[in-house]
Amino acid sequence: xxxxxxxxxxxxxxxxxxxxxxxxxxxxxxxxxxxxxxxxxxxxxxxxxxxxxxxxxxxxxxxxxxxxxxxxxxxxxxxxxxxxxxxxxxxxxxxxxxxxxxxxxxxxxxxxxxxxxxxxxxxxxxxxxxxxxxxxxxxxxxxxxxxxxxxxxxxxxxxxxxxxxxxxxxxxxxxxxxxxxxxxxxxxxxxxxxxxxxxxxxxxxxxxxxxxxxxxxxxxxxxxxxxxxxxxxxxxxxxxxxxxxxxxxxxxxxxxxxxxxxxxxxxxxxxxxxxxxxxxxxxxxxxxxxxxxxxxxxxxxxxxxxxxxxxxxxxxxxxxxxxxxxxxxxxxxxxxxxxxxxxxxxxxxxxxxxxxxxxxxxxxxxxxxxxxxxxxxxxxxxxxxxxxxxxxxxxxxxxxxxxxxxxxxxxxxxxxxxxxxxxxxxxxxxx
Numbered sequence: 001x002x003x004x005x006x007x008x009x010x011x012x013x014x015x016x017x018x019x020x021x022x023x024x025x026x027x028x029x030x031x032x033x034x035x036x037x038x039x040x041x042x043x044x045x046x047x048x049x050x051x052x053x054x055x056x057x058x059x060x061x062x063x064x065x066x067x068x069x070x071x072x073x074x075x076x077x078x079x080x081x082x083x084x085x086x087x088x089x090x091x092x093x094x095x096x097x098x099x100x101x102x103x104x105x106x107x108x109x110x111x112x113x114x115x116x117x118x119x120x121x122x123x124x125x126x127x128x129x130x131x132x133x134x135x136x137x138x139x140x141x142x143x144x145x146x147x148x149x150x151x152x153x154x155x156x157x158x159x160x161x162x163x164x165x166x167x168x169x170x171x172x173x174x175x176x177x178x179x180x181x182x183x184x185x186x187x188x189x190x191x192x193x194x195x196x197x198x199x200x201x202x203x204x205x206x207x208x209x210x211x212x213x214x215x216x217x218x219x220x221x222x223x224x225x226x227x228x229x230x231x232x233x234x235x236x237x238x239x240x241x242x243x244x245x246x247x248x249x250x251x252x253x254x255x256x257x258x259x260x261x262x263x264x265x266x267x268x269x270x271x272x273x274x275x276x277x278x279x280x281x282x283x284x285x286x287x288x289x290x291x292x293x294x295x296x297x298x299x300x301x302x303x304x305x306x307x308x309x310x311x312x313x314x315x316x317x318x319x320x321x322x323x324x325x326x327x328x329x330x331x332x333x334x335x336x337x338x339x340x341x342x343x344x345x346x347x348x349x350x351x352x353x354x355x356x357x358x359x360x361x362x363x364x365x366x367x368x369x370x371x372x373x374x375x376x377x378x379x380x381x382x383x384x385x386x387x388x389x390x391x392x393x394x395x396x397x398x399x400x401x402x403x404x405x406x407x408x409x410x411x412x413x414x415x416x417x418x419x420x421x422x423x424x425x426x427x428x429x430x431x
Contacts, residue, residue, distance in 0.1 A: 010197050016134035020143070022185075022193045023130040024150045026086050029181045030123040031154030032162065033097045033116055034062070036178065038155075038245050039163035039264070040171075042253070047171060048106040052250075052384070056376030059246045061110055062117035063369040067362050069121035074358025075216055078351060081195040082126045082133070089126070090189060092119025094182030101175030124151070125357045128341060132353055133196040138286070141342050145282030148338045152274040155244060159267050220356040224411040225347025229360040231407065232296045233340030235400025237364025239303050239393055240333035242371045244270060247390075255386035256317050266327045273331020281335040285342055292339045293408060297401070299336035302329050304397055311387045337364050346415055367396050 010016065037044065037058055045055050076085050096116025103109035124147070131143040165174040220226050243251075244267060252263035284291050306326045310318045318326075340360045348356040371392055378389035 012135045023127045026185045027123045028150045028154040030120045031151040032158045035155045035158045052379040053376040062113045065117035066121045067365040070358035070362040074355040077354035082130045086126045089119045089122030090186045097179040141285040142282040145278045149278045156271040216355045223347040225343045228407040228411040229340035229344035230363040231403040233337045234363030234367045237337035238367035240330040241368040269327040270330045273328045274334045277332045278335040299332045
């Protein structure tokens, strides 16, 4: 049954892949800009003369803006379409990256990261909606994982290329030069991207002001699948996000005694593992929809086990083999977080997909923002005791798992009801 194309589904094909690829390229560049601070954290501390708490504020503010924008962006995507929202996003995150390159003070650098976060917030939900408009619904899980894969490729570029540029040509040329990628994708977007294929225009949905906004949010939130998607995203994404976005490099260099080069290789391993696991998870869920929750909970359990083993290891430094395994397991966090959208997507009709995706996408970024702040504060309070600081990961994982277990039965029951109703309605559609 899963291999049957639903009536009215878009056809997919090469043109769909080409158009969707333009949207993905925008997300790819956004992730390069988002994660650029992860390889520049120690340099930023020296450049702006700040401590751990102030350094974490860069990423916290960026994620705060990102998370706060998710529902408004979802509403905008549902209302305005993908192309307009992506265009605004590219302009904002490119301006933010340029501003960060030339920022002379901590305050202006903070403002630049906030602007970058605002533009970044407009990319992923738009790409998800673009995929749902151009590909059949049965391709949804794989398309979402491939979008996440492109994001991790952007992370890989920042880890490998931007890090070398930063230490080769300096702060301002490296960040300003990378901003040119934003100009390139903006041109491609304006020339070639279309919201949907011909003959698959969405039904008109008249705007009703504040009433429309309240109804969209309330209707999406009432669905247990949307809330379950949020908590799956919350619980799975943040350990790797925190590690890659800011604290991985300082942890590996200062707490584990590695060189920057070796630490960079381990960060690269997280990204490569993410890309490999993403392909596997996408294929598994596309064929076996019931595997979503076991994969998500299994990833959380493996992540918690490896972090606990690493932090509790006797001696000053964990052995290299353990750090390698930890980074490989952290690579599964991103693909597991994509499973959250596979709970929200079937729970909502097409006209609410952007809003529901926005609610879901808030989860991991709220968790990441909270953990980034907690680690920074605990490092300053304990004299850079990374074992205590990184133990904050377990608190948020416990909270998330409790909510997943609470919602899973209701979400499964509601999804089954929706599936039965859609089959009945399709049987009664006249030929």
